[in-house]
Amino acid sequence: MQILNGKEASQSIKDALKLNVAQLLAEGKKVPHLAAILVGNNGASETYVAAKVKACEEVGFKSTLVRAEESITSLKLLDIIRDLNNDEDIDGILVQLPLPKHISEQEIINAIDPDKDVDGFHPSNVGRMVLGQPTFIPATPYGIMLLLEHYKVETKGKHAVVIGRSHIVGRPMSILLSGSGYPGNCTVTVCHSHTKNLEEICRSGDIIVAALGRPEFVTAEMVKEGAVVIDVGITRVVDPSKKSGFALKGDVDYKNVAPKCSFITPVPGGVGPMTIAALLKNTYHSCVKRNYD
Template sequence: MTKVIDGNAVAEQIRSELEGSVETLADAGSRPGLATVLMSEDPASETYVSMKQRDCDEVGIEGIHVEIDADAPAQELYDTVEDLNADEDVHGILVQMPVPDHVDQRTVLRTVAPEKDVDGFHPENVGRLVAGDARFKPCTPHGVQKLLEHADVETDGAEAVVVGRSMIVGKPMANLLVQKEPLGNATTTVCHSHTGDLAAHTREADIVVAAAGVPEMIDGSMLKEGATVVDVGVNRVDVSERRSEGSQTESDEADTEKGYELVGDVDFESAKETAGAITPVPGGVGPMTRAMLLYNTVKAAGQQEGVDVDLP
């Protein structure tokens, strides 16, 4: 029987445990503060930011939200971030990506103070991660590690394949898996769009982390029997096309109204016939990304305020 790893349940447990850490800081006179900055009219980005602010409210983190007109000069965004860097009530800063084309993303990432960079994307924090001295682990890869831990998946000595090489997931995920520390020590291969025979690699893997952004690119035939499969992909697929292809087994009224459904980078139905454990989409990695953002914010507050806090 394949184990379906419930990301919602694990994320809820982490949020619950973080509430005690937030109260520890509040008792010491400093409630953690997370600032989100949105410079976009993209409805999905607006939804993501709203969810993150709601998460803050649930655990007692002070949420600060700043919106900047998408047509405003890039300097307005940079100045806003600098103001938040100087605000002692703000312990973590998240600039929602993507930013408009006229804004340089790398400049944005470099402008956030490293000690408030709860995404873990500042070059200083990337370097510390690679060196094995992470200040903040990027939220999605860290969330994957937590899922593996809660599912009792042994990474030490395992063959792991990460499919995707983005700075957000693929590269930091591979770095975390090879680190000489708990939830690391795996022999890790990174595959990507130029990999000649992807299946040849995934069939040898004890752990597969799919993060390429290609709908259902990995199916059960590409997996080793009993492998653990973590699906990071979130892709919108047209419902009518899937029905015409015969790949949708049940009608979902909500998806029909939206005209799309969410699928991962893994063909869940075929993969679960081979895998020993697998994450679903939705309800797998997604909730963990948000939970680990809260984790990093609480950690940042503890570091900046000089307060020891227990982290889950």
């Protein structure tokens, strides 16, 4: 069994981006600039945005964090997005999800300039991804593709089982794995909360991507010998033994599943760091495409 180490793979991507930034500076060009919008004070969202801002600093990107009150209206949020769309220095805009219930996430995402939509959630970028055209690929599935590539995991002809069909993880993951090229060329089964015989389907999976948000849902009995298991889940569970008071749990029962796998991602240290590296890559490409192509 080999661990798909997201910390290590993301570090090599960040090292390459640092060199790219040094090259831009040496040529007297601007550095990539990411703007993140954080609405309210959800603890997990605060952590994720802080990690993204820190990663920008690490590779030499500029970042701007725009904070808004939980009670902000859709119109005010749309104003913020319009200003960021019009700001020539900003290359990437991300809105940390989830947004408060009174705001339509899709309306907000639709307002982002697709050329700055580094999360890849805008309908025109989703459409391009489905058509296999160059675009911003949503950071988590893109990060998983980069991780498979980094460890040269064979995907051609494999049966991939994706558990979860959300717009941000499961659905794009299924499209990417079924696409042509590498990583890809899988035969994909997408599972969700209405799927029957899920355990049996999982057992036939050469690759399992667990993205449902249910701690330790995938057990050893659901995984065949030699499978590749990608654990996307991050759920905070109360853990008084931790300083923070909580522990992060993946969707896979790692301890019992790992011995059966050819490759497996840990939580934390697997998909999480790759998501951030993928976001940085999207932001770099946006900067180059918008300013220097």
